Amino acid sequence: MLQVFPYHILQNFSQKVFLAIGFSEKDATLATKVLLKADLRGIDSHGIARLSGYVRLWEAKRLNANPKVEKVYETPSTATMDGDAGVGLVVAPQAMQVAIEKAKNCGTGWVSVKNSNHFGIAGYHAMMALEEDMIGIALTNASPIVAPTYSIDKLLGTNPIAVAIPALLEPAFVADFATTTAANGKFEILERKGEDAPWGWLQDETGQITTDTQARKKGGALLPLGSDYEHGSHKGYCLGAIVDIFSAVFSGANYASWVPPFVSYLPMPENPVGEGIGHFFGAIRVDAFRPAEDFKKHMDNWINTFRNAKAVEGKKVIIPGDPERFYEAERMEDGIPLMNAVVEDLNKLAEKLGVEKLT
């Protein structure tokens, strides 16, 4: 069921695919690096398995292979950028870089982006700030598949939040999560296994909670973090809403049900309220509030306190980012496992674009 590929083989493959659809060498390299970071960190749904999806967006003329990403508005600590319909994999790192430059001057930097596309894992962009001794924040809106509390209409995406916080001797704290009870990729796994979803992940076309994974295709929706009102779904709804507003109402991108779907076979929403999808990035110097050494020492203490907490039998308390870090070390060494179906899909893509197949 699985084939394992060394990182550099997938890197070379992805690079050639992006070059074949007209990306510059530099953009193909960057897009590949961001895309494969998902595979390395064990977030398989957001990695190379999506490569043919990006190509289909390009075929549908919804993705510009040579975007000119530009600042269109700014203040000392903020900027709005136009992604020029480029792929988020390339647009987002440029926007995060602007946030970092702003933070160098002002203590913090905040960038909202319109006219972009899917940007891979939010964690990649947030983690860019770590190298600069800054905290990084990355948000994005996404295809509307989530129903706010009591709604039947799908008005939000899985709208992830990533926050990366450096420490001194300890590895960084890296939170990166969808604002839904379960990330979309988990449903694909259940469907493949023919299993029902747990209570609280999904609702049906009348807004009732269901365990039928097929409900997603029959007018149902994913549920916000919290699942139902009694368990705080209104809080998950608030989080998804804040991500949507910061990503799109700030920048002039599409929001709510107007966010363009990632899959190219779904039609574009009518009467768009903005351009493309939206992202939001933040960079905060760790020495913006106290000397960097103080901050990082206390961050080490914070991390060790949580890591060493008394835990439920057979479990331990996890620091956000630990599981992904272990995956990354392992997969960089031992290779990246891909399902046969993904390899077949990639090889069909290779054939179409005249790129050498994976073997």
Place this chain on the structure above:
Amino acid sequence: MLQVFPYHILQNFSQKVFLAIGFSEKDATLATKVLLKADLRGIDSHGIARLSGYVRLWEAKRLNANPKVEKVYETPSTATMDGDAGVGLVVAPQAMQVAIEKAKNCGTGWVSVKNSNHFGIAGYHAMMALEEDMIGIALTNASPIVAPTYSIDKLLGTNPIAVAIPALLEPAFVADFATTTAANGKFEILERKGEDAPWGWLQDETGQITTDTQARKKGGALLPLGSDYEHGSHKGYCLGAIVDIFSAVFSGANYASWVPPFVSYLPMPENPVGEGIGHFFGAIRVDAFRPAEDFKKHMDNWINTFRNAKAVEGKKVIIPGDPERFYEAERMEDGIPLMNAVVEDLNKLAEKLGVEKLT
């Protein structure tokens, strides 16, 4: 069971109590305004019912009635402030004001605060930004009563997040929520009624989910938003952690299990890692990313889209802040209902301090 008091009666009472323990006229007025905002907005657990708790903190010499709140560190868009052990009700608005001033110059302003105490409802402080055509953000850490995913130890507070976003013709979007499945106040209501808690709100002293509200007093803990791992409690844990880090690791306040308890009968944690409890505030000019008129028009459209979504039968989709706004209008007009037990507690306090009783 309930007595109803006009706002001005409770205002006068609270003012006199704060004056009696040595607050300046100005601070007594401000503390009262912030405290009673909770009662007006229907968040009864955070309002005048806590007044005697604040006085007990002062009696225990853990609250300075005449704090000198000062900036101790800054960059163009950030500052750290020392609350001088003052009550958060008075410290927080001063810190939020600094964030607002920073935003006027830089587009955004961010203030972390150490050496403070409980600040009432987070929403009050976030909403201060609305009057300036800014988005307001308020976070605080709090007494450790929450267990991270898989932890038995209680390392987080209910650590609320408030975000207030202005619109043009529509009332503002005001999210204000604990990062736990259920806010602490809900348990008091259940206990009073002698009812069990729903699944997913609490764990017992072994870390297993329980419906016994008494578990809180027998080594149990509140659960992060998401309840258990399968339903995303690791995401609620991330949110609570981010609030803790921004409030205390930035500022030099106490974090994790070192956060001082609000109730004065619990001992102060040993070997504190900082000073008092911590808060974090943000202010973002709505014209920091696009012209204010554009932002606010689209915010109106966002709000109307969600408010008019197709809803589950008998329900409607709620805009964050709507229920509290309705309460505020109603209670300002018809008065604020207090339980007899609260009135008795306040009258005992009045007697002790030589203040005229509520009748």
